[in-house]
Structure formats: structure tokens, C-alpha cells
Amino acid sequence: xxxxxLKPNSFTSLTTDLSLESIWGVxxxxxxxxxxxxxxxxxxxNSDEPLGLGAQFEGDQLRGERRWTTTSTITGFEPHHFFxxxxxxxxNPVSKWSFLLDANDxxxxxxxxxxxxxxxxxxxxxIALRPIEAEKMIQERLTSLRERMAITIAGLIEIARSRx
Numbered sequence: 001x002x003x004x005x006l007k008p009n010s011f012t013s014l015t016t017d018l019s020l021e022s023i024w025g026v027x028x029x030x031x032x033x034x035x036x037x038x039x040x041x042x043x044x045x046n047s048d049e050p051l052g053l054g055a056q057f058e059g060d061q062l063r064g065e066r067r068w069t070t071t072s073t074i075t076g077f078e079p080h081h082f083f084x085x086x087x088x089x090x091x092n093p094v095s096k097w098s099f100l101l102d103a104n105d106x107x108x109x110x111x112x113x114x115x116x117x118x119x120x121x122x123x124x125x126x127i128a129l130r131p132i133e134a135e136k137m138i139q140e141r142l143t144s145l146r147e148r149m150a151i152t153i154a155g156l157i158e159i160a161r162s163r164x
Contacts, residue, residue, distance in 0.1 A: 009115040017107035036152040
């Protein structure tokens with residue numbers, strides 16, 4: 001099964017009464033992400049420069065007994081609207097993650113999205129070993145990621161609210 005051809009993705013959204021500006025301050029800070037992840041243990045910025053297109057950060061990952069470090073590149077950056085990072089090499093990425101902020105009459109809707117792209121990862125290793133189980137494994141992974149994304153959104157909104 002070719003993940004690149006499938007481009008399986010998932011997303012979750014939550015609307016808050018907070019402004020775009022207050023949400024953006026936490027959404028565009030990858031150092032906060034480990035607070036809400038069972039897999040992402042730590043994030044390190046690769047530069048003292050402000051985050052923007054092309055900036056990179058490293059993430060220490062843990063799933064079961066497997067530990068590894070990823071490099072992410074910011075591939076989408078539109079202040080107060082869109083923050084995207086691509087995990088792994090840009091020529092063969094593992095996944096693409098993003099936050100989308102949308103101002104509306106209720107306040108701000110924050111959407112967290114992921115697209116699995118098939119680069120080297122525990123999921124691609126599993127698929128190589130058991131291709132017949134690939135579809136089931138991909139769906140299970142997306143379900144798990146969607147649950148964690150909902151926790152992440154709620155947590156980021158709580159941090160933004162505490163900073164107001």
C-alpha cells in the first residue's frame with residue numbers, strides 16, 4: 001500500500017471565544033506540543049531566529065520502547081492564520097502537520113490537521129513488514145492521532161486563555 005498515493009489525513013476543530021491573536025501565540029510555538037502528546041517527548045528549536053518558513057526544529061519521539069528523533073521544517077507560515085510543519089526530509093516526508101485559525105462570529109475556530117506521507121517511520125516500517133494489514137493500521141493510527149489532536153487543541157486554547 002502506497003501511503004504517498006493515499007495521502008491519508010485527519011483533522012479536528014474546536015471553536016473558542018478567544019481572538020486570533022491570543023490563539024496564534026500558542027499555536028506557533030512548537031515547544032508547547034510535548035505537553036499534549038504521548039509520543040512527542042521534547043522539542044528543540046534549531047536556531048535562535050524567530051520561527052518562519054524554512055525554520056527547523058527537532059522532536060524526540062517515544063512509542064512503546066522505540067525512541068527516535070525527527071527533524072521538522074516549517075513549510076507554511078501565515079501569521080494569525082496558518083502554521084504548518086513537515087516531518088522528515090522534504091524529499092521523502094513522514095507527515096505534514098498544521099494549525100488553521102479562522103475568525104468567525106463565535107470567536108476563532110482552531111483546526112489541527114495531519115497528512116501521513118509515507119517517509120521513514122514506525123508506520124512505514126510496519127506496512128513494509130505486513131502490507132496486508134496496512135489499511136487497518138493506517139486507520140488505527142489516524143484515529144489515535146485525531147484523539148491526540150483534540151487534546152492538543154483544547155490544551156493550547158487553555159494556555160492561551162490563561163495568558164489573557
